[in-house]
Amino acid sequence: MSRTSADHRTTRLLTALAASAATIALLAGCTSGAAADADAADGAGRTVDTILDEVTVPEQIDAVVVIEGRRDLDIALALGLPVVGFPIEEEGALELESPLADARAEAEANGATGLFIADEINIEAIAEAAPSLIISRSDDVEPIFDELSAIAPVLAIGEQDVSTWQDDLLLVGEATGTTATAEALIAEYEARVAEVSAGYADVIASKLVVPLGTDAEGSQVRPNRLLSTVLQDVGAQPSAAFAESIETGEGVEFGPEALLDAHKDADGIVALVNVADEWAATQANPLWTQLPAVAAGHVVRSDKSTHEGGPITAMHALDVVEALYATF
Numbered sequence: 001m002s003r004t005s006a007d008h009r010t011t012r013l014l015t016a017l018a019a020s021a022a023t024i025a026l027l028a029g030c031t032s033g034a035a036a037d038a039d040a041a042d043g044a045g046r047t048v049d050t051i052l053d054e055v056t057v058p059e060q061i062d063a064v065v066v067i068e069g070r071r072d073l074d075i076a077l078a079l080g081l082p083v084v085g086f087p088i089e090e091e092g093a094l095e096l097e098s099p100l101a102d103a104r105a106e107a108e109a110n111g112a113t114g115l116f117i118a119d120e121i122n123i124e125a126i127a128e129a130a131p132s133l134i135i136s137r138s139d140d141v142e143p144i145f146d147e148l149s150a151i152a153p154v155l156a157i158g159e160q161d162v163s164t165w166q167d168d169l170l171l172v173g174e175a176t177g178t179t180a181t182a183e184a185l186i187a188e189y190e191a192r193v194a195e196v197s198a199g200y201a202d203v204i205a206s207k208l209v210v211p212l213g214t215d216a217e218g219s220q221v222r223p224n225r226l227l228s229t230v231l232q233d234v235g236a237q238p239s240a241a242f243a244e245s246i247e248t249g250e251g252v253e254f255g256p257e258a259l260l261d262a263h264k265d266a267d268g269i270v271a272l273v274n275v276a277d278e279w280a281a282t283q284a285n286p287l288w289t290q291l292p293a294v295a296a297g298h299v300v301r302s303d304k305s306t307h308e309g310g311p312i313t314a315m316h317a318l319d320v321v322e323a324l325y326a327t328f
Helices: 006-028 033-041 071-078 101-109 123-128 138-149 165-176 179-199 201-206 226-233 240-248 256-263 276-284 286-290 311-325
Strands: 045-049 054-058 064-066 083-088 113-117 133-137 154-157 208-215 218-221 252-254 268-272 299-302
Touching: 045 165, 054 154, 054 165, 064 071, 071 083, 071 101, 071 133, 071 154, 071 165, 071 311, 083 101, 113 123, 123 138, 133 138, 133 165, 138 154, 154 165, 165 179, 165 311, 179 201, 179 311, 208 226, 208 240, 208 256, 208 276, 218 240, 218 256, 226 240, 226 268, 226 311, 240 252, 252 256, 256 286, 268 311, 276 286, 299 311
Parallel strands: 064 083, 064 133, 083 113, 133 154, 208 268, 268 299
Antiparallel strands: 045 054, 208 218, 218 252
């Protein structure tokens, strides 16, 4: 099987977004008759249970603000919701193009804008965006839940150690009337997992791999990052460090001096490095160059953008995983 191209990713993304738009249009056309009567009886909204509280989301959603900017933004864009505001990454935080770049650009063309720097939530900016719905992970919204709820209903979702992106996608789908699109996106992901698993079955079964974060402070392996779960979904055989992290459910960390000893059993590496300077330093490290996977050329690079996300990022992570197996 050949390595999936960027054009293939773009085609799948546009297809998913087109499907989302079609579903929303269909739902918008079905608000008459019995459905409209039921909505009127229920107060014209959809009520769902979230990790924080029960929330009623308006039937008509005209504007959505997301606060964390990864899983919440990914899900909102993939479902074709009318995103008007989102956080922006601090300049220089990442070098590689975001998996959400195309979908975010389309949202910006439709009027969406960055409201604040990621992790620096600005409630006034959120209020000025006049959302009819706010979506974000529970850890971010819980301390300011009352202030946000005074602006719009708050749909709290999880994160990698709390819930799967599929669970949160279905939750947001239920709350926004886009369940059919959510289910279609999950089915598309599952089909792609099956494609990669079957196409590289022999390699997957015989090669130990690790999603390896590395920087000046050492190396880390986390089992619940999105890329890590994608590797597990395709049936990856984990290196010792990766296997330990999966077994314990916790991350494992090693000092800089332990890089070779900790990861010399890995046949393939997904290097998780955020910026060019860090990547250059990693590649110049003598311990790195001695790793068998590195010496054999079985390394691909990603960054923290694949730590967390929803269906768009998951499909991108599958492309990264396929690219790794294609090196064998």
